[in-house]
Amino acid sequence: MRYRLPGASTPATWFHKPVQTLINRAERLRNNLMALPPGLYLLLFFAAPSLMMLFASFRYPGEYGGLAPWYYVEDEQFSLDFTLENWLRLFESSIYLGLLFKSLGYALLTTLICTLMAYPLALMIARSNKRFRDLLLLLVILPFWSNFLVRIYAWMIIFSPQGALTIGLNHVTAALGIEPISLMFSSTAVITCLVYVHLPFMILPLYANLEKHDSRLLDAAQDLGANRFQCFWLITWPQSLPGIYAGAILVFIPSLGIFAIPDLLGGTNGIMIGNVIKQQFVESRDWPFGSVLSLVLTGITLLLVLLAAKLGRTAGTDNGK
Amino acid sequence: MKKLLCCFVLCLSQFALADKTLNLFNWNDYIAEETVARFEAQCGCKVVQDYFSATEEMMAKLLAGGGDYDVVIPTQNAVEALIKQGFLLPLDKTKLSNIGNTAAGYMNKAYDPGNVYSLPYAFTTTLVGYNENKIAELGIDPADWSIIFDPAVLAKIKGKVTVMDDAEELFGAALKYLGYSINDNNEKHLKEAQAVILKAKPYWAAFNSSSYIKELTVGNIWVAHGYSSDMFQARADAAEAGRDFSINFVLPKQGAVLALDNMVIPKKARDPELAHMFINFMMDPQNAAELTTIVGTGNPNAAATPFIDEDILKITAIFPTPELQAKLETVSARNAKERRLANKLWTEIKVR
Secondary structure, eight states: OOOOTTTSSSSTTTTTTHHHHHHHHHHHHHEEEEEEEHHHHHIIIIIIIHHHHHHHTSBBBBBSSSSSSEEETTTTTTEEESSHHHHHHHHHHHHHHHHHHHHHHHHHHHHHHHHHHHHHHHHHHSSSOOOHHHHHHHHHHHHGGHHHHHHHHHHHHSSTTTTTHHHHHHHHHHHTTTTOOOOSHHHHHHHHHHHHHHHHHHHHHHHHHHHHHHHHHHHHHHHTTOOOHHIIIIHHHHHHHHHHHHHHHHHHHHHHOOOOOHHHHHHTTOOOOHHHHHHTTSSSHHHHHHHHHHHHHHHHHHHHHHHHHHHHHHHHTTOOO | OOHHHHHHHHHHHHSSSSSEOOOOETTTTTTOHHHHHHHHHHHEEEEEEEEEESSSHHHHHTTTTOOOOOOOOOOOHHHHHHTTOOOBBBGEEEEOOGGGBGGGSSOOOOOOOOGGEEEEEEEEEEEEEEEHHHHHHHHHHSTTHHHHHHHHHHHHGGGEEEEOSHHHHHHHHHHHHOOOOOOOOOOHHHHHHHHHHHHHGEEESOSSSSSSEEEEEEESSEEEEEEEEHHHOOOOOOOOOOOOOOOOEEOOOTBBBBBEEEEEEBOOOOOOHHHHHHHHTTTTTTHHHHHIIIIOOOOOOOGGGGGGGGHHHHTTTTSSHHHHHOOOOOHHHHHHHHHHHHHHHHHHHOOO
């Protein structure tokens, strides 16, 4: 929003210019002040911790956890004690990078499934009668009323070998002559739960986007002879891309770093990079290596978010708006 | 709905009565509710419990500055580390009138000479709990570590086995299976143990230290590597639930990890007075006996023996015979370099 004095765009009278400059300055100041809280937030809770971890990643772990001192004074000789060991360990064998790729795969698959499931639902809610919309949205966020871990434990019961689902499925597999399957402690269980937990984060931004679409565009397209598929593919879909990118970021990032779900449901093979990071900070008390892994994960996440934000912006300007 | 309401009222009452609170940091399933209730009645205070399921987890939380607990129940090697860190408050023996009840054999150990900082609470062994019917049906010998490490045996119970999510315990078991000491820090031996674990891993359902009691009791898994006290509870739970199978547990013949857990007071404790009261309370013969009769731990309290059922005293996995005792080892504290190697091998196991 830019405040303009009436007539400021017409050839200026003698006082218009300085006043306009003053207003511009005030506006800039206001914008800067507005950016201050989020800037401070980022500095305090993102930049500063990341720098601390960068520092930690070149140090040795302490005797009983924590970090070893980064300098020694011996015989009045001051010496630094830094190491590249933690970073080299990352490349020592392919297992850490392999796990990172596997986790990226899980997160990507989760995002994809969430998109496929959320899109029809969000579209349905956006086009439903106004009276029901709030109720339908409430139903989407209803699961948040119970604790995240409680919901995961509920899935553990559903997936358990003694659960009705597994027993039922295994009746079917037995009839088809296939080996009985186990749902619990598998990557299927992990991805199912990742999708379940993150689905609302895809539905809500998509709904917010779809709800704003101008229905007259669809009418016009129909008048011009577009069939229903063309209406969707040429009008609705391109306009909804910013919503998809926003939802994808909200789903992808948390599912990439999650450790609780793979811990509880993943068994011996379903673990993700988040579990190994948690393991370094908690069980192994190896903060330096944990920092290395966290920084790598943060770096990859940042890159992907920048990419998504860029895509979202292009999509937003190219289409519809 | 009624339950919900009850929960709500309980939550409220917690705030209302919280004038005196004992913050206890304990192993999960390691104290009987009856005992806690009695202590609360006696001291007119509220006991708030936090739980851990692995020594490393507890150490990480304490050393990262988390939680100012009044009493912590660490295992002997952690006591040693906590003393060296200057984390503990020396105990005031004048406030501990029941101290004489503890059997002399459990006092004055190398990890805390003279019991300046710690007093024994209970002990457990880490062993194998199993579904008696299934294991008998399959003709597997449960009293041998091969039940969780030998692929030939595991092939019969694939996906029905969980092992502890704990480097010390799992490496300890694997080293014993190979005939080494659990405190072996020889890199070659540790790598051999890692190889054994990696070969067995595809047959395991999960690394699990916190919910194997339930999984065994429900029948989801047939073999679990875990603490003797937990297996005792799994057995009782299965019997109580009237399952069509029974749970039992046994010490593997190669020997196993013995964990002597202790009561300590951190320097940061909010109420050391109450903490001493709790320690003294737990050394009372009757209260100590409940650790065995209800929780199923081994008991260092000599005066408690008359209060323990004959049947439990006969379970060798809880009260090992002298021959078995000779094969049990306690874990010693590792130094940073040794810990680093073990952790690296452990991380590789988890990731592969």
